[in-house]
Every structure is written in C-alpha cells, then in structure tokens.
Amino acid sequence: MAGGCGAADGFVRGAGRHRPREEFARLADEVLNAGKAIWRRWCDYEQAKAGEGQARRPPAATPAQRRPEQPYATGSALVVEHDAARLRYDCRCYRLTMRRLLRNTGEEPVTRYLIRISVDHCPGDPERSNTHYRAHPPTWDELGLTATCRGETMRRQAKHDRDACKEVWLLFDNEHGRFPLYPGESVWIEYAYTVGDDKWGNWFQRAVRLPTEQFEVQLVFPADLDPAVWGTETSMTAEATPCAPLLSSVTTATYGNSRGSRPHPPCTLGTAWNGGSGHRPNPAQNKGSSGD
Secondary structure, eight states, X not given: OHHHHTXXXXXXXXXXXXXXXXXXXXXXXXXXXXXXXXXXXXXXXXXXHHHHHHHHSOOOOOOOOOOOOOSSOTTOOEEEEEEEEEEEEOSSEEEEEEEEEEEEOSSSOBOEEEEEEXXXXXXXXXXXXXXXXXXXXXXXXXXXXXXXXXXXXXXXXXXXXXXXXXXXEEESEETTEEOOBOTTXXXXXXXXXXXXXXXXXXXXXXXXXXXXXXXXXXXXXXGGGOOEEEEEEEETTEEXXXXXXXXXXXXOSSEEEEEEEXXXXXXXXXXXEESSSSSOOOGGGSOEEEEO
C-alpha cells in the first residue's frame, strides 16, 4: 500500500498519529480498490472536524446598536427649564449675560455645555461682513468670557475660533474639582461676555436648540435713546413671524427695558431695535449678532 501510494512505510504505520491528507485518501482508495469507501470516510472525517471547530469557536458578538450622537454625553438628554438672556448697552459696548436652568433627563452625567457667539456686521451682505471681520475679528480678550455654575468658575475649551463665530465648551470642572450635572438634577449656569458696538449692532438673535420650557430676553438701553423694540420667530416649519405680544416695556430713570417671556420649542428668535426714530431699519443695512 505504501508503495502504491508513494508514501514511506513509517507514514502508513503511523497513520493514526497523523492527520490524513486528501491526496493520500484518494490514492489509498484506488490502490486498495475500496470503491470510494476510504474517500467517503475521509470526507466524513473532514466534515466532523469542521463541525467540531465551529462548536468550539465562540459565537460572533452582536454589534452594539449605535446610539444617536449627542453633543454633550452619550446617554444624556438636556432640557432647559428656564433660558434668560440679558443684553445691556451703554452707548459703547454690549454686555450679554445668559442664564440657563439645565435639567439632565438622561442616564449619564453631563460634563460640558456648548455655547456659541456669532456676529454679523451686514446680515444682507455676507461678502462685506466677512471682509469686515477678517480685518476686525472679535478676540477672546475683548470678549472677556466668564462662566459659573454653583458658584464655581467653569473651565472653558474653544471648539471653533473663526473670525465672526466662536464656539466654546463650558466644562463642569475647574482646577479645584469637578461638578457634573447628574441624571435627575437641575442646575443654573451663567456666562457673560462683552462686544463693542463696532462689532455688534441693533439686532440680537437667539437659537433655541434644546427643548426649552421657559424663554426670556431682556434688552436694557439708556433711556435717552428711546428705543423701539420688536421681535420675530422663525421655526423649521414657518418663516419669520412677529412675536410682538411677548414684548413689554418698563422705563426707569436711567434705562429702558424690553422683556419677552414664554415657553418655547426649538426655533430661532430675533429681536431688533432702533434709536427712537419710529421707523424700523432695513435688516440688510443693520449690524446683527447672535448668542446661544
């Protein structure tokens, strides 16, 4: 048999200790005239070995379902219980103070919050506006951004720093420790910054991106400007519509205040004003700005 198969005697005698090969099984079947019995036996052996290997192999892990991307933390779900924005003008600079009562309705702690500061010198002329801010971009030193939570200073981390738009992560930590917003908790955060009136203007837009239960905007001007204020609302399903019923006016000896407040779904709210001329200026000719 060894001679007919072209194999050494030792290989045949030690066949039980070696894994049979396909070629040897075919030749052995022919030499012994086994009528394919050896060949079928070899095929059965290979099938059994393949099945045994699959049984030992651990089942492939089912890929985990990918969660929707969250801007804050996987598993987090932020709701703004109260959003209060205050803009104060002193005939030289605009001081913007934003206060938000945040609630974490998710399953994991929130460790950061994204804000945006955007300015637009000529809303109706993007090329002119871009040229202006390339030459005169708002700088971090000019903005003087500050942020606090629970009486603690919030560390800041720039995400985008463009000529006319800054995006910043407010981090729930500082050099003294961490104070994340845990599931089920609510907390006030406050941040503020300053922009000169050569880079801001008489148009203030707020983008409501998160579910918001109460929304408020307060504009504070020197009373001798006698400003007239109006507002518009733009949503994903409607163009800009007036929201004048939201505005009320309270005048003090020094400053005039205009305030609007109500619950709000995600949308964009814009307010504009003039210096008391009684005529609403053309938005294409105004400087405009927004802060989230």
